[in-house]
Amino acid sequence: MSLIETRGLSLRYAAQTILHDVDFAIDRGEIVTIVGPNGSGKSSLLRALIGALRPAAGTVTRAPALRIGYVPQKLQIDSTLPLTVQRFLNLPERRKPEAISAALARAGVPELAARQMADLSGGQFQRVLLARALLGEPDILILDEATQGLDQPGAAAFYRQIEEVRTSTGVAVLMVSHDLHVVMAASDRVLCLNGHVCCEGTPEVVADAPEYRALFGTGTQGALAMYRHHHDHDHADHDHDHSHGGH
Numbered sequence: 001m002s003l004i005e006t007r008g009l010s011l012r013y014a015a016q017t018i019l020h021d022v023d024f025a026i027d028r029g030e031i032v033t034i035v036g037p038n039g040s041g042k043s044s045l046l047r048a049l050i051g052a053l054r055p056a057a058g059t060v061t062r063a064p065a066l067r068i069g070y071v072p073q074k075l076q077i078d079s080t081l082p083l084t085v086q087r088f089l090n091l092p093e094r095r096k097p098e099a100i101s102a103a104l105a106r107a108g109v110p111e112l113a114a115r116q117m118a119d120l121s122g123g124q125f126q127r128v129l130l131a132r133a134l135l136g137e138p139d140i141l142i143l144d145e146a147t148q149g150l151d152q153p154g155a156a157a158f159y160r161q162i163e164e165v166r167t168s169t170g171v172a173v174l175m176v177s178h179d180l181h182v183v184m185a186a187s188d189r190v191l192c193l194n195g196h197v198c199c200e201g202t203p204e205v206v207a208d209a210p211e212y213r214a215l216f217g218t219g220t221q222g223a224l225a226m227y228r229h230h231h232d233h234d235h236a237d238h239d240h241d242h243s244h245g246g247h
């Protein structure tokens, strides 16, 4: 059974239909990225999937007792408030120190527990939010533009971390992103929205689709190929299985 599945899903705010006829499913261990222009319904779809927005038509089915780990695009923390990473990860629920260490290690920042939240770089901060989402041992991670504010190498590194987490824990990942090139390369499947599902498939298929090119132009394919090349090149000596990107 899929972790989350929609059938004929339509979403509406007042009289305005935002999305219609969306058939979507995500399975255990998959990395799926949602792309689409501003206002195309990406965040609304996420909200419907987690149950925060009621369908105007169609259905959303979640696997029983599904655990969702949510990574927001940003979290405002008062910079004058003394708050270590360790304490932040103990809010709102107290966690075992070993669980916190393990989550930070999974998120690629094992050394940060004693640091002040206010002193973290953007990339470190997003990894701490990732660690927080992992503390609940989710079946699926949902990220809504979690790399906003990071530069492209920073975003690429963050998505590689996500791939590693998937490889080591088997968590499924569903994300919305504007970092088309880097995020698409880290995905098994891409869903391109524009009021409906305008195209869907592997990153290569979507980047080649006329519907996608009409929305985003043709620039992405080159960048995608280049990113894949570097990505394979870096790790080819250690890991010849590129089906999941591996590292």
Ligand SMILES: Nc1ncnc2c1ncn2[C@@H]1O[C@H](COP(=O)(O)OP(=O)(O)OP(=O)(O)O)[C@@H](O)[C@H]1O
Pocket (backbone or CB within 6 Å): 013, 014, 018, 036, 037, 038, 039, 040, 041, 042, 043, 044, 045
């Ligand atoms: N609470 C709301 N009430 C009314 N309209 C809304 C509401 N939230 C979103 N919308 C409208 O629904 C449409 C889709 O919004 P949504 O945030 O899902 O798009 P998005 O693809 O995530 O956009 P972006 O890339 O800009 O974040 C937009 O036209 C938006 O103005």
